[in-house]
Amino acid sequence: MPESVLITGGAGFIGSALARRLATEGHRVTVLDSLVRQVHGEDPTTTSPLLRSLDGYAQVNVGSVTSSTDLSNALADTSVIVHLAAETGTGQSMYEIDRYVQTNVGGTAKLLDLLVNAPHSVRRIIVASSRSVYGEGAYRTSDGKTVFPPYRDAADVAAGDFDVHMPGETALELIPTPETAPLQPSSIYGITKQAQESLIMTTAASIGVEAVSLRFQNVFGPGQSLKNPYTGILAIFSTLIRQGKPIDIFEDGHESRDFVFIDDAVEATARACTMPGVGGSVMNIGSGVSTSVLDVVDALFQAFGTTVPVVVSGRFRTGDIRHNLADTTRARELLGFEARTPFVDGIRRFVEWVQTEPTELDDYDRSLAEMSARNLLK
Template sequence: MKAVVTGAAGFIGSTLTDRLLAEGHEVVAVDNFDDYYSGKMRFLRRHLENERFRLLEIDILDLDALRRSFEGADVVFHMAAQAGVRISVRDPLKAHHANTTGTLHVLLAARDAGVRRVINSSSSSVYGNAVRLPAREEDPTVPISPYAASKLAAEHYCRLFHSLYGLESVSLRYFTVYGPRQRPDMAIRIFTDRALDGKRPQIYGDGEQTRDFTFITDVVDAIMRCADCPDLKGAPLNICSGSTVSVNQVVHAILKTVGREDLTPEHLPPQPGDVDHTWGDNTRARELLEWEPRVGIEEGLARFIEWYRTVGRA
């Protein structure tokens, strides 16, 4: 297939790009190399000589450029976003522009270019403080951060573009993705970085908040399967491990793996916009995608820490 990956220089987008190219597909990589964090080119550089790979430095807010980049594409994997809850609390407009307006642009450009399917990146954050755990796709969505609101609005546009214009799409609700190339603002990476430097982990709140951590290769596997699964008509799908651990447990496991159990955590005030618990029900994804998560938290942490020690910090 000819695929466009928006946000191809990021954590999930670059891992997906590797996989698409490894499986023989053509990839048009779209990214504006946003300055939220640096060093992203390092993951794409290896593909620059590949004739099935094309890199376009484009902002998805530039609709004309986006339209041109979608010409001839079969599937658009839409990863570009201002990710992160906390920055959205500081700068709600940026999250809105990149995530809501940006997704609307992607849908318009895809519709007009005759793209078969758009795979949209949504987030578990749309549930807010979920009414039940594990959360199911049909449960109420009550965002408690601008990031979550922007992602939920984007989901609605995907659904509408199916009902109004017949554009195939699915909105994947990822639950805290972790692993090699993880964004520098994410907790597991920050805890690991501090532990390797001999600094105490800093935990927001009492650490008893829980997360459904999902390993990057499992997420990319699910995304790949969405290219050819039955049309979901813009509906959301939880992509999650289906299990949950507390932040305290994760910190303990990291300290043990790096051999720094002597470092006692420091607790800071809880952060506005952060939900207390995430835990997803992945039954629908298992059935529709014939997919299952394979990497548990212990193995996933070990693989991340090994990458971070040898590559990530280099």
């Protein structure tokens, strides 16, 4: 049955791909997006391929989730909301705290306030949560216990001890983090994503709206922002490779992430929009595979067919975690979802797309300087 879907942040990386997918399946799609310069450029109508990709697929409302008027206008006749709108970037969140909280938490509160206090036709809301809500995630001790370590001590990391430790335990082994893990975010961004999720799951249940939380891991692929220096090492490293500049790898390069290709992330989200019986669920959306930063660089070099100098600097950012690896059992059981795109295939497709795009002005050094000036990059 066709739905009327509102995607907040729908001109972004995941949102625009989801909008095209849902429209192709016969759903009516409305997008609400503020078209921030950091992602879409100075003049989005000419500088944002993501915005142009929505032509013929979605009605685009330019506006902010921090405006009740903009939200109300976009909500007309909506049956399903996919709430993607958020400021993203762990490092930047640590010094633009007010902006992140106002958009991510305040915008979510305004959306829910409308659903509670005004007539609407919404039956389900999907919120884009994040791997960042877990902090360091799950590990196994030498005697087989599952533990959830606290955030790494800054003094240890500064001394070159990048591993995760648990008081009273020796060596820890990384294991997939399940949705039942305690939530202990280590960045302002992670805190705001936890707040978004909690606000929506609690409020929706009280007003008879089904809610689904998708805790996305590191989503990548064609279409991700090459302008935003605060998110996505793939985009950052690709720009450096194209410019022939050296890559500075933080920590020791063995830190790792669970990368999930954009087509797989969209598949999971589309299923969450329409699959019966998933209301009230929280699910990890990832590949279930952990890939180190050094392996990321090697994969990019292979895909580009060239190399640049690599420096493993030992520097680190406040708020960064060591590893993340998702337990994807619940998404498989509830959505029938399993990531289909191996990392190396996704990288190849990503690089093929990158090479068709203009090389963006490099704001990466400026972003590092901003963090260094606030003692957040050490």
